[in-house]
Amino acid sequence: MKLDAKIPEGPLAEKWSKHKFNLKLVNPANKRKYTVLVVGTGLAGASAAASLAELGYNVKTFCFQDSPRRAHSIAAQGGINAAKNYRNDGDSVYRLFYDTIKGGDYRSREGNVYRLAEVSVNIIDQCVAQGVPFAREYGGLLDNRSFGGAQVSRTFYARGQTGQQLLLGAYSALNRQIHEGKVKSYNRHEMLDVVVVDGKAQGIVTRDLITGEIETHAGHAVLLCTGGYGNVFYLSTNAMGCNVTAAWKAHKRGAYFANPCFTQIHPTCIPVTGDHQSKLTLMSESLRNDGRVWAPKTQEIAEKLRRGEIKSSEIKEEDRDYFLERKYPAFGNLVPRDVASRNAKEAVDNGLGVGSSGKAVFLDFADAIARLGEDTVRAKYGNLFDMYYQITDENPYKQPMRIYPAVHYTMGGLWVDYNLQTTVSGLYCLGEANFSDHGANRLGASALMQGLADGYFVIPYTVGDYLATIGPKAIDESHPAFAETKQAVIGRINKLLSLKGTRTVDDYHRELGHIMWEYCGMARTEEGLTKAKGLIRELREDFWKNAIVPGTNNEFNQSLEKAGRVADFLELGELMVDDALQRKESCGGHFRLESQTEEGEALRDDENFAYVAAWEYKADGAPEELHKEELVYENVKLTQRSYK
Numbered sequence: 065m066k067l068d069a070k071i072p073e074g075p076l077a078e079k080w081s082k083h084k085f086n087l088k089l090v091n092p093a094n095k096r097k098y099t100v101l102v103v104g105t106g107l108a109g110a111s112a113a114a115s116l117a118e119l120g121y122n123v124k125t126f127c128f129q130d131s132p133r134r135a136h137s138i139a140a141q142g143g144i145n146a147a148k149n150y151r152n153d154g155d156s157v158y159r160l161f162y163d164t165i166k167g168g169d170y171r172s173r174e175g176n177v178y179r180l181a182e183v184s185v186n187i188i189d190q191c192v193a194q195g196v197p198f199a200r201e202y203g204g205l206l207d208n209r210s211f212g213g214a215q216v217s218r219t220f221y222a223r224g225q226t227g228q229q230l231l232l233g234a235y236s237a238l239n240r241q242i243h244e245g246k247v248k249s250y251n252r253h254e255m256l257d258v259v260v261v262d263g264k265a266q267g268i269v270t271r272d273l274i275t276g277e278i279e280t281h282a283g284h285a286v287l288l289c290t291g292g293y294g295n296v297f298y299l300s301t302n303a304m305g306c307n308v309t310a311a312w313k314a315h316k317r318g319a320y321f322a323n324p325c326f327t328q329i330h331p332t333c334i335p336v337t338g339d340h341q342s343k344l345t346l347m348s349e350s351l352r353n354d355g356r357v358w359a360p361k362t363q364e365i366a367e368k369l370r371r372g373e374i375k376s377s378e379i380k381e382e383d384r385d386y387f388l389e390r391k392y393p394a395f396g397n398l399v400p401r402d403v404a405s406r407n408a409k410e411a412v413d414n415g416l417g418v419g420s421s422g423k424a425v426f427l428d429f430a431d432a433i434a435r436l437g438e439d440t441v442r443a444k445y446g447n448l449f450d451m452y453y454q455i456t457d458e459n460p461y462k463q464p465m466r467i468y469p470a471v472h473y474t475m476g477g478l479w480v481d482y483n484l485q486t487t488v489s490g491l492y493c494l495g496e497a498n499f500s501d502h503g504a505n506r507l508g509a510s511a512l513m514q515g516l517a518d519g520y521f522v523i524p525y526t527v528g529d530y531l532a533t534i535g536p537k538a539i540d541e542s543h544p545a546f547a548e549t550k551q552a553v554i555g556r557i558n559k560l561l562s563l564k565g566t567r568t569v570d571d572y573h574r575e576l577g578h579i580m581w582e583y584c585g586m587a588r589t590e591e592g593l594t595k596a597k598g599l600i601r602e603l604r605e606d607f608w609k610n611a612i613v614p615g616t617n618n619e620f621n622q623s624l625e626k627a628g629r630v631a632d633f634l635e636l637g638e639l640m641v642d643d644a645l646q647r648k649e650s651c652g653g654h655f656r657l658e659s660q661t662e663e664g665e666a667l668r669d670d671e672n673f674a675y676v677a678a679w680e681y682k683a684d685g686a687p688e689e690l691h692k693e694e695l696v697y698e699n700v701k702l703t704q705r706s707y708k
Contacts, residue, residue, distance in 0.1 A: 065510040067320075067678055067693040070481040071175040076699050077157075079108060080179045083482070084525050089623060093349040095120035097536035100367050100527065101268055101283035103255045103310050105132030107227070107512060108495030109289030110234035119524060124281060125238070125247060126270060128254040128305060128625075133235045136291055136303045137515065140227025141448065142350035143209065143219035143513040144191075146184040150205050155183045155216040162700060164510065164571055167213040167400050168503020169652035169668060170702050171323075171676075173695060175482060176500045184513050188220055190520055194233035197222050209444075210353050211508040213400035215708075224348050224448040230512055234519070253279075253492025254625065255310045256553045258317045258491060259543045264534070265491035265606035267319075268693060269553045273474065273625065276618040278554055280546045282539040285490045285527050288314060291521070292496040293472035294327065296633045296640065297585070298577020300471035301333060301346040308627040309638050310479050311497050319486040320678040320691060322479035324500035324636065325644035329586050329655050330356075330472035331404035335424040339574075343468040345452055345455055347427070348448055349508040353399045354432035354441065355465070357404070358386045358424045363415040370422050376464050379599065387411060390437040395707040402505045402653045402666070403707060405469035409586050410664070412468070418467045426464035467588060473511060474645070475653065476503045477691075479678040483526035484518060487678075490534070494518035500674065505653025512514070557617050560627045565610035572607050573630045574602065580637055584644055590659050593645045639679060639688060646688035646690065649673045661704070 072083040082133045090098070098121050102113040103526045105127040117123045125132065136645050147160040160181040165172060165359035188206065192198065198272070199207040207219040222229040241247040252273040259267035259280065265280040267431040293308035294300040315321045332352065334345045360366040361383050364563045387407055397404075408425050411417065418424050433441050437463055442449070456466070476487050478493040480500050485492050495515040502510065583589075583596035615621040650659040651673070659667045 067479070067691055068481065069173060069175075069693060071173065072482065074101070076174060076178050077417060079175050080182060080220035082386065087525055087529040088197070090528050090532045092120055094536050096122065098122065098531050099124065099283045099539070100285050100287060101126070101281055102287045102289060102496070103268065104135065104291065105238070106135035106137035106495065107234055107515035108427070108432050108497075109287070110135070110231065110288055111516050112289060112494060112523050113247055114234060114241055115520055115524045117244070117246035118237075120244070120555060122244070123247045123539075124243070124283065125248045125297050126253045126255055126268070128199050128273060128424070129171045129189055130250065132238060132249060132251070133231060136306055137231045137512070138228040139301070139346070140512055141224040141346065141348035143221035143509040144187070144189045144192045144213065144516070145507070145509045146219050146513065147181055147218060148185055148188060148206075151208055153216045153699060154443060157185070157218065158226035160184060160218065164501070164507055165503070165700050166705060167507040168505050169666065169705055170502030170670070170697070170700070171326075171501065171651050171695065172213070174500060174577055174697060175701055179522070180501050180517050182519045184523060187513060187516045191230060191233050191516070194237060196229050196233045199223065209350055210405065211349055212352065212398045213507040215395065219350070221350065224350070224445060226565055227373060227512060230516065234592045240659055241344060241482035245268065256311070256628070257313045258488070258504065258550050259546050259549045260317050260476060261411065261543050264489045266539050267541070267546060269550050269558075273554070273604050276551055276616070276621065276676060280541065280550050282541045283491060283547070284531055284534065284539060287523065287527070288493045288497050289495050290497045290635070292470045292477070293633070293636060294474050296576065296578045297471040297636055298574050299336065299344050299581070301330060301344050302525070307632070309629050309632045311493070312632040312636055314478060314486065314488065314491060314493075317679055318681075319491060319493070320479040320680050321639065322676050322678045323504075323643065324640045324653065324679070325584065325647060325654055326472040326475035327471060327693070328401055328475060329405040329469040331401055331408055331469050332427060332467045333470035333472070334452065335419055335421060335466055335468040347465065347467060348454060348474060349401070349708070350446060351427060351448060351465075352404075354436070354444070355397065355427040355429050356386055356431060357388050357397050357425060357427055358384045358406070359411040359416040359418065361385045366416045366422070368420050370420060376418070376426060385416070392707045399506060399707045400505055402655070405586060406655060408469055420646065424466040424468045427467045428464035429460060430464070430695060451658070462588060470570050471581070471585075473506050475499065475506055476505060479676065483529065484523055485526070485530065490530060492523060494523060502653055510525060513616060526537045550700055556628070558622060560613050560631070563608070563611045563613045563627070565612050567610050567612065569627045569630050570609055571615065572611060573633065575603055576630070576634060576637055579603070580640070586643050587655050587657055590645065593641050597645070599640045600634065600638045600641065604638075605645070607631065607634060642688065643677055643679065647673055666705070668704070674702070
């Protein structure tokens with residue numbers, strides 16, 4: 065099929081307003097006749113469910129947590145972007161649009177990104193009205209701080225708890241609709257397949273994680289709001305439960321998967337300490353506003369630090385390399401995440417790493433504390449500093465933090481058009497689960513912006529257009545597709561439970577993560593990716609022979625949950641490698657060593673790779689088919705990205 069992004073015609077600033085006018089509407093009386101299924105209750109899912117229910121639709125929400133408010137959106141720390149220009153420092157909707165396009169290394173759609181920047185200003189008003197306690201400056205206006213990839217202050221924040229506070233706002237709106245009876249909430253339910261009837265998504269199959277009961281749910285439209293797939297790397301900043309299963313099942317039912325190799329590595333994470341770890345902890349990018357990143361200038365000094373012979377405070381200023389400030393004077397420590405991460409890796413690879421493992425650099429607040437005072441720094445970052453202290457037993461007010469890059473966010477996801485609809489009619493995808501707005505690298509504080517933009521301000525219009533087209537006819541749950549899809553889910557569960565080998569699922573997940581990080585992580589080569597493809601295939605074959613999955617289906621069985629998710633990761637991992645192999649350029653978070661400038665920066669190939677790579681599933685074990693959505697730039701000029 066030919067990919068049609070459905071980007072509206074006309075000037076960039078008028079596309080969304082004209083498109084909204086041209087969309088079909090559903091009258092209030094008919095809205096009561098439709099049911100919409102929302103899978104995932106993070107910022108995108110909760111905001112979409114609350115908005116659609118407020119409009120009058122019947123909504124069912126599904127999450128695998130014990131409460132919608134436990135969605136991983138709560139983990140976002142530093143802030144949410146919006147082009148309010150409260151600081152009067154030169155920000156605008158167009159500048160936010162341009163920074164996002166440039167930050168994504170010119171691999172995102174102009175139309176989608178401009179709409180995101182345009183509705184960002186409404187998000188803040190919505191959240192303030194819900195009671196989100198954003199920080200304020202002395203005059204009472206909402207405060208802003210800077211984030212990577214921008215030279216203006218446009219990030220609104222609630223200390224280091226912005227994601228949690230935003231989710232509480234959306235959750236309260238969702239709870240109101242649950243109380244009103246317009247939303248029925250299914251907690252501890254995991255979606256395991258999509259029911260497709262005559263090319264249209266008309267339901268889902270779920271497993272009750274407490275009882276093991278397999279259920280079918282019918283709806284006129286299905287919204288997937290299930291987050292990213294960073295846990296394919298095993299060690300990531302994601303919660304342990306984050307997975308790709310819902311999106312992957314949709315992919316195998318006909319939804320194309322776009323740009324799967326575009327993975328964001330976050331530069332400010334607490335370093336790995338050993339094989340015992342199952343996840344990593346993020347330290348907010350907001351810390352780079354006042355913290356200075358540095359490494360020792362010589363291997364000799366670094367070795368003494370690693371052996372504990374000297375302390376960081378004893379290193380003279382002239383022996384410190386503030387490498388981001390040195391290499392990128394215009395942006396300094398606020399370069400985008402992919403740039404900061406690669407430079408930290410380069411310092412470590414050159415033998416300049418610190419900490420007992422040698423895989424860390426410093427994030428130092430001594431200058432900020434001397435300039436602002438410890439009380440001011442504590443007011444801005446106190447909870448983050450406390451979290452670092454609790455984990456490392458090191459006081460960041462007295463000594464520098466140790467940081468190193470880690471997998472954080474995935475820019476790839478299900479392919480969607482301008483209406484957020486996948487290649488399956490009636491199946492929509494919102495937030496991090498889709499690919500649409502961030503290109504090859506997401507700017508910090510833009511994930512919360514996209515999730516709420518999709519849920520509050522985009523999907524209420526676009527899903528209404530689809531529902532008006534199909535009409536309010538009841539879904540026929542007796543259609544054979546419901547029973548067939550349910551039986552397929554039961555068959556897969558039984559297959560997993562039949563595995564009585566000797567290796568745990570965690571063993572396979574850890575090994576897969578090592579392969580992905582080593583060969584499809586911060587730096588990639590054709591040789592390494594080819595090797596990874598073979599290793600993943602061998603690992604997947606071994607999984608289905610030698611894994612052990614204890615217990616039964618009719619019980620609370622986390623081993624079974626994990627096995628299903630890891631099985632999907634083993635398939636996704638190979639697709640990520642295939643995607644990275646065919647993209648023989650460097651762009652954003654996708655860094656091919658064969659494609660870099662003389663200064664070691666990512667070197668794009670716009671002539672051959674200015675497209676979205678959308679993959680179509682064919683059959684288990686068969687190669688996926690690549691479809692290309694050409695990216696057209698009418699408002700920005702494709703240039704080599706520079707933050708110098």
